[in-house]
Amino acid sequence: MNKFFQIEGVLFALASVILGASFAHRHSTTDPKDYEALQTGLRYLMVHSVAIxxxxxxPALQGWIGLAGLSLISLGIFxxxxxxxxxxxxxxxxxxYVTPVGGSILILGWIFILWAVMIS
Structure with missing residues (x-):
């Protein structure tokens, strides 16, 4: 068990809820593209928070490959x-221009997670 990543996962989930409420109540937007982008960001943040x-x-993620995968997912979602x-x-x-870089890092993180699970 890696307490650092558990705490990080909880903090990311908390941020997702707080940001979602903030955007819904205080930052009304008229642009549907902005609303869709915010919803995408919140959804990815919550899903990856739970995964982290x-x-x-x-146990399969406690070696360096698994921890690297969790680190990449953390960086990617950020x-x-x-x-x-x-x-x-x-x-x-x-x-x-940072958004697709973050998405690519997320993909790489999931590849590392897959690798760690396959060799465990």
Whole structure:
């Protein structure tokens, strides 16, 4: 069990709920594309929060490959969801180019998780 990743998973999930409530109640947006981007960011943040939390207690993920996978997923979700949240609030920001990088890091993280499970 890796307590660091369990705590991180809980904090990401908490952030997802707080941001979702904040966006719903305080940041009304009229642009449907912005709303869709926010929903995508929140959905990915919550799903990956749960994956990080439960992955932290999976014995197959306690070696360096599994921990690297969890680390990549953490970084990927921070970049992917974080950039979506910022881009919908600040128009014309160059952070929109960070979103696909975050998505690619997420994919790489899941490949590492698969690798760790296959060799365990």
């Amino acid at each position: 939390f439960f992955g932290a207690s999976e 970049l992917f969801s974080g950039s979506l949240f910022i881009v919908t609030r600040i128009r014309g920001t160059a952070l929109r």
